[in-house]
Amino acid sequence: xxxxxxxxxxxxxxxxxxxxxxxxxxxxxxxxxxxxxxxxxxxxxxxxxxxxxxxxxxxxxxxxxxxxxxxxxxxxxxxxxxxxxxxxxxxxxxxxxxxxxxxxxxxxxxxxxxxxxxxxxxxxxxxxxxxxxxxxxxxxxxxxxxxxxxxxxxxxxxxxxxxxxxxxxxxxxxxxxxxxxxxxxxxxxxxxxxxxxxxxxxxxxxxxxxxxxxxxxxxxxxxxxxxxxxxxxxxxxxxxxxxxxxxxxxxxxxxxxxxxxxxxxxxxxxxxxxxxxxx
Amino acid sequence: xxxxxxxxxxxxxxxxxxxxxxxxxxxxxxxxxxxxxxxxxxxxxxxxxxxxxxxxxxxxxxxxxxxxxxxxxxxxxxxxxxxxxxxxxxxxxxxxxxxxxxxxxxxxxxxxxxxxxxxxxxxxxxxxxxxxxxxxxxxxxxxxxxxxxxxxxxxxxxxxxxxxxxxxxxxxxxxxxxxxxxxxx
Numbered sequence: 001x002x003x004x005x006x007x008x009x010x011x012x013x014x015x016x017x018x019x020x021x022x023x024x025x026x027x028x029x030x031x032x033x034x035x036x037x038x039x040x041x042x043x044x045x046x047x048x049x050x051x052x053x054x055x056x057x058x059x060x061x062x063x064x065x066x067x068x069x070x071x072x073x074x075x076x077x078x079x080x081x082x083x084x085x086x087x088x089x090x091x092x093x094x095x096x097x098x099x100x101x102x103x104x105x106x107x108x109x110x111x112x113x114x115x116x117x118x119x120x121x122x123x124x125x126x127x128x129x130x131x132x133x134x135x136x137x138x139x140x141x142x143x144x145x146x147x148x149x150x151x152x153x154x155x156x157x158x159x160x161x162x163x164x165x166x167x168x169x170x171x172x173x174x175x176x177x178x179x180x181x182x183x184x185x186x187x188x189x190x191x192x193x194x195x196x197x198x199x200x201x202x203x204x205x206x207x208x209x210x211x212x213x214x215x216x217x218x219x220x221x222x223x224x225x226x227x228x229x230x231x232x233x234x235x236x237x238x239x240x241x242x243x244x245x246x247x248x249x250x251x252x253x254x255x256x257x258x259x260x261x262x263x264x265x266x267x268x269x270x271x272x273x274x275x276x277x278x279x
Numbered sequence: 280x281x282x283x284x285x286x287x288x289x290x291x292x293x294x295x296x297x298x299x300x301x302x303x304x305x306x307x308x309x310x311x312x313x314x315x316x317x318x319x320x321x322x323x324x325x326x327x328x329x330x331x332x333x334x335x336x337x338x339x340x341x342x343x344x345x346x347x348x349x350x351x352x353x354x355x356x357x358x359x360x361x362x363x364x365x366x367x368x369x370x371x372x373x374x375x376x377x378x379x380x381x382x383x384x385x386x387x388x389x390x391x392x393x394x395x396x397x398x399x400x401x402x403x404x405x406x407x408x409x410x411x412x413x414x415x416x417x418x419x420x421x422x423x424x425x426x427x428x429x430x431x432x433x434x435x436x437x438x439x440x441x442x443x444x445x446x447x448x449x450x451x452x453x454x455x456x457x458x459x460x461x462x463x464x
Contacts (some may be wrong), residue, residue: 041459043441043451046301050403050439058354058408067344067354067407105347107354107427116314118426147359147381147404178381179452180359182404234460238401239382240441241455271405 002135003085006092009139012277013096013125016141017072017210018104020275021064023112024055028186028247028272035184035237042103044242048184051237054075066271069106070127070143072097076189079134101262109146128200140207141212142274148185151177154199155179156263166191166263167226173265174246179239182269184247186210187226190264192254198262205250206268214251223249283437290335292376293398298449302400307434308337308379309420311383312358314428317368323369330421333429334374340381342427343417344407352417352433354407357381360399364388371395383452384444393448400440401451413438 029052036048058065074093078084086092101108101122103145111118132138153173157165170189177185190201213220227249236242256262283316284292286306296302309331311319322329340360344353360380366380368391376397384392392399402410416434425431444450 041455043299043301043455044459046441047403049407050409052407054403054406057406057412061350061408061412062347063411064344064351064354065408065410066405067342067356068358069344069354105345105350105353107342107344109342109427120426150359175438178456179401182360182381232461234456234458236459237457238404238441239456240401240443240451241457241459243459269405 001081001083002085004137006084006089008091008279009089009137010096010099012101012139012279013093013141014103016139016275017097017100017106018142018145018275020273021069021104021106021142021253022058022062023275024271024273025210028270029055031211031247032035032270035247036121039237039242039244041236041240043240044237044244047237047240048244057272060267064104064106065273066145067107068109068145068147068236069101070145070273071110071209072122072159073128073142073144074125075128075130075142075204075207077132077138079136080131081135082137090127093127097123097125113247114211122275123255137279138276139279140274140276143206145271148181148269151181152202152264152266154195154264155263156195159259159261159265161261163222165261167229169263170226171229171233173267175233175235177267178235181267183235183273184237184244184270186268186270186272187249187250188246188266188268189249190254191251191262191267193261193262197254198264199266201252201254202266204254206266206272207274208250210272211235211248215273219251221251223251280333286337287335290376294396294446296398296442296445298442298445298451298454302440302442303437304400304440305436305438307432308339310339310343310431310433312340312342312343312355312428314338314425315361315422315430316363318422318425320366320369333370335376337377337379338370338375339379339433343431346417352411352414355414356407357402357404360384367391371397379440389448389450390447392444398442398446399444401443402438402440410438
């Protein structure tokens with residue numbers, strides 16, 4: 001049994017919040033660079049260039065990449081041989097978010113859904129816990145902006161809808177989203193499980209290295225096919241027309257009930273921010 | 280070709296812009312997003328005078344990050360404009376001259392833009408740090424209690440924009456994607 005004190009968790013979460021909001025990972029940068037080379041639209045090319053300049057500007061000025069520093073989605077993979085000491089795990093994570101958003105001068109965007117009164121410190125986080133083997137604690141912080149989150153959708157398709165139904169639901173979601181999620185986007189798609197499992201899978205699929213295919217060749221082929229179809233829509237960077245609407249499509253699947261076919265599409269903007277650490 | 284426009288001096292030039300024209304905007308604009316629009320509308324409903332002018336002004340839909348020590352403003356890219364659509368025709372009728380945001384506008388907004396010869400610019404969503412570098416001065420104007428949604432007056436220099444919808448109703452969000460849509464023939 002390994003003991004981990006909650007103070008280490010708080011510190012790490014705070015650091016990861018800042019890291020995620022200030023640094024875009026190389027996999028995403030490479031995809032934007034490649035898209036800029038291919039883009040035929042002058043507006044599209046200018047916008048992609050600005051996104052790359054923005055990464056430099058963020059480093060130079062020490063400002064977050066985007067003003068929507070999101071709601072903090074925190075994934076914890078807890079080894080089953082780990083014992084958390086010193087207090088509440090949930091409060092430790094929220095304290096980390098509180099500290100990180102204050103120290104990093106990030107926007108506090110979280111509020112009560114009905115009164116619309118801001119909590120003032122970007123808490124609470126959305127916390128996903130997973131028990132795994134071993135004695136490590138893996139923490140992933142993925143701040144999620146709502147320009148893209150708002151355009152995400154879930155459908156309980158019929159088994160008879162099949163893969164064609166999945167294709168048209170995904171495309172319809174992207175076309176309906178248009179310019180709003182700040183294309184070029186990355187799509188996380190969860191297929192199977194129950195309603196909430198599909199949504200969880202779609203969010204988790206966004207954590208994958210951008211553009212890395214699903215290990216299953218048939219699923220990977222569907223990812224490629226959807227990516228092509230999305231880029232053929234012409235929506236383009238910022239929805240002003242062009243060949244780059246999506247940078248990547250990530251699908252994750254899970255067995256489902258014989259009567260159903262849940263499909264969740266989580267849209268991520270090009271500011272695909274996540275940072276991780278292992279304690 | 281990128282057109283440099285300075286406001287308020289060249290405010291009349293905005294009517295000559297056409298959808299697709301790239302612009303570098305300099306001058307003074309005000310910020311406002313969801314909560315500020317709700318409050319402006321509430322003030323108008325109750326005949327309370329607004330703490331700032333709308334006539335001849337431009338509004339930028341943004342909710343910046345807080346400014347760190349020694350910084351003029353935090354990251355400040357555009358937010359989705361369509362959430363302001365239900366409030367916008369009223370502001371246009373009061374003389375609002377242009378808007379800066381991202382994404383499609385409603386039919387009602389475009390009709391009001393044509394009537395009032397107003398322009399809608401797209402700023403690049405997600406380029407918040409780059410845009411912050413164009414802000415030379417930021418001062419709190421009203422509604423401080425709205426936090427990141429308060430109204431600021433910004434002095435900008437060479438803010439990179441694309442004319443998305445012009446005062447004739449030409450709409451790059453319609454024509455742009457159509458032009459690049461793949462067709463088999």
